[in-house]
Structure formats: C-alpha cells, structure tokens
Amino acid sequence: MARQDIDIKTRDGVAKAGLFRSTAAAKAGIILYMDAFGPRPALDMMAERLAGQGYAVLVPDLFYRNAPYGPFDAKTAFAVEETKVALMALVTGTTQEMTIRDSGAFLDALASEGITGPVGVVGYCMGGARALNAAATHPDRIVAAASFHGGNLAGDNADSPHRKAASIKARVYVGVAGVDRSFPPEQSARLAEALRVAEVDHAIENYAGMAHGWCVSDHSVFNATGAERHWKRLTTLFAETLG
Template sequence: MAKQDISIRTEDGTAKAGLFHPSQRSTAGVILYMDAFGPRPALDAMAERLAGEGYLVLVPDLFYRFGDYGPLDAKTAFSVEPTRSVLRGMVEGTTQDMTRRDSAAFIAALTEAGATGRIGTVGYCMGGGRAIHAAAAYPDRVAAAASFHGGRLASDAPDSPHRHVATIKGRVYVGSAGVDGSFPPEQSALLAEALRRAEIDHIIENYVGMAHGWTVSDHGVYDERGAERHWKRLLTFFDETLR
C-alpha cells in the first residue's frame, strides 16, 4: 500500500492529508477521522490496514486551521503543560460544523483519487461524532459511518451528533468503551433512541473492560485483543456495506 501526501482546499484554508492506495484499483473509499492527537504513525498504520483490505483511505488533518503543531504524544499530551492547553484549544476550536463543511472537500478528494463508489467514514475519539455528522451531511455518498470511543455523541450541545441523524441514509456502527465519561450510558440510550426513531440500520456495541482510546496503538490504554475485535467489526461492517 502506498501513502501519498496531499493538500485539500477547503472553505477555510488548506488541509494536509494522507491518501492511502490499495494494491489494486478500488472505487470504495474511506475517510478516517483522527482522534485528538492528530495524524501520526499510529493512524497511518490503521489506514494502511484498511487499504490492505481494498479501500482507498483518506486521513485528513482536522487541526489545519492552527498551522504547524506537534508532534503530540498520545500518552502524555493531556497530562502535561503546555501541550494540554494547546490541545484543548485545538479540539474545542475545531467544531463539528467545521468538519462537516470540510468533509465536502474530503469526499471530493477521494472521488478525484478514484473512489467513485460508496464511501465509509470511521472516527476515533473526537473523530467519532464527525464520522456520523459526515453521514448526515452527505447521505448520498456516505453509506457507512463508524465511531469508536467517540465522545459526546448525544450531549446537550446543539451540534450533538444524535440531533442530526435523521438525514442519514446509510448504516451506523458505534463501539463504545466499557467505562467512558465522554459517552455515558444515558448518552448511549439517547443516541439509540434517535437512530431508531429515524429508522436507521445501526448497532451500538459496548466493549466491556475497554477504556477510552483502546483501539489506537500509541494510547496508554491500548488493548490488543480489544483492538482486534474492533477490526473484525469494522471490516465486516464496511465489507457488507461498501462493496
């Protein structure tokens, strides 16, 4: 699988992204929405694995509005200064609406690269809600949206993902950490109700014993068995929906 570094023009500037090509031509594309620590080798490895399954994969930098930053250490960035304050500022300063608008350019970049068929989205941590928002904003292209340890998926905020799912035409999969303060049981129930009322094909699965961030290899809470379970679910979900 080959990685190509590209630049994507959005309404607000230019986002850097990694484009991962499968070994054989494919019209099925995937956008991987990053966690809070930005594009880095751990996410590249995940994109390479998806490309190895035959998908054209895009990993955009959602923090492009802040210029150069990082690298960020997923194990320590939220626990030490000054990176904690910088990181919180970037996360809070990159709204769901920004990413929703950016996703039009992300989809266009994938299409130009050859992903003319169905598109899947998958997001981790802060990317989870953005993967769902993209499916709601671009229902004619996004056929499958997956979130893993996504936070605030059914919060009180006006831009909470659960408030926008009615326009989704594809399928939704949510894998939640067993204990996760950013997505507690009451939010899971609200999201399930919203998806069911909208008559959306969906699964919300609780990964008992897993902590927030368990799927990404450079997180301190990474769990290999739990990560492999996530891969099994994600690849089956995409295979059933995007092929």
C-alpha cells in the same frame, strides 16, 4: 502499499492529508477522522490496514487551520499541563461545523483521485461524532459510519450527531468504551433512541473493560484484544456496505 500526500482545498484553507491504497483500482473510499492527537504513524498504520482490504483511505488533518502544531505523544499529552492545554485548544477550536464543511472537500478529494463510488467513514475519539455528522450531511455518498470511543455523540450541544439521525442513510456502528465520561450511559440511550426512531440500521456495542482510546496502538490505554475485536467489527461493516 502506496501513500500519497495530498493538499485538500477547503473553504477555510488547505488541509494536508494522506491517501493510502494497495491498488490503483480501489473498490471504494474510506475517510478516517482522527483522534485528538492528530495525524501520525499510529493512524497511518490503521489506514494501511484498511487499504489492505482494497479501499482508498483518506486521513485528513482536521486541525489544519492551526498548523503547524505538535507533535503530541498520545501516551503523555493529557498528563502534562502544557500539552493538555494546547490539545484542548485545538479540539475545542475545531468545531463540528468546521469539520462538517470540510467533509464535502474530503469527498471531493476522493472523487478527484478516481474514488467516485460509495464511501465509508470511521472516527476515533473526537472523530467519532464527526464521522456520524458527515454521514448525516452526505447521505448520498456515505453508506457506512463507525465511531469508536467517540465523545458527545448525543450531548446537549446543538451540533450533536443524534439530532441529525433522520438525515442518516448509512449503516451505523458505535463501539463504546466500558467507562467513558465523554459518552455516559444516558447519552448511549439517547443515541440509540434517536437512531431507532429515524429507522437507521445501527448497532451500539459496549466494550466492557476497555478505556477511552483502546483502539489506537500508541495510546496509553491501548488494548490489543479489544483492538482486534474493533477491527473485526469495522472490516465486516465496510465489507457488507462498500463491497
């Protein structure tokens, strides 16, 4: 498994990213949109697992405008007031519109590394909405988009992904934590309706008993059984869409 550290020039600066691949001839690209705790070994391990399936996996730092920051302990960061405040400032200060702009540069970075074919995206927590917005912004490149415990996928805000459903050509999978205040049942229904009306090939699945963050191994609510179920869904989605 090879990890390559790259710098991605964006309109707002330079985003650092890790590019993971197990073979130089990766069959397709994947962009992994991070959760609120930033790039770290737990996300690297997830990227390596996907790269082991034959993909080139890019994990960009979405908070690059505020670097350096952290590092944050995913188990305790929201429980300590000082780090909670710092994290929320990063999350709210990195708008959806910023990441939408960045996503074009992320796709260009893959292309510059020879990954010019179809691309899949997956996001966790704050990355979930960003993955769906990327699919809506780049329907010519992104053929699969997944969100796991993503928040505000169908909120009242103007940049909520459900408002752009008509632009999505990718197949969409949304894995929902059983109880998640950031994505309540009324938002799930609103997202389902928007995707159905837009005739987007999609599935929204409820992971009963799982809490927000269950997929990521260093999270306080990590659930190994639920995480394996997520891996089965995600690798199937990419196998069927990316080849």
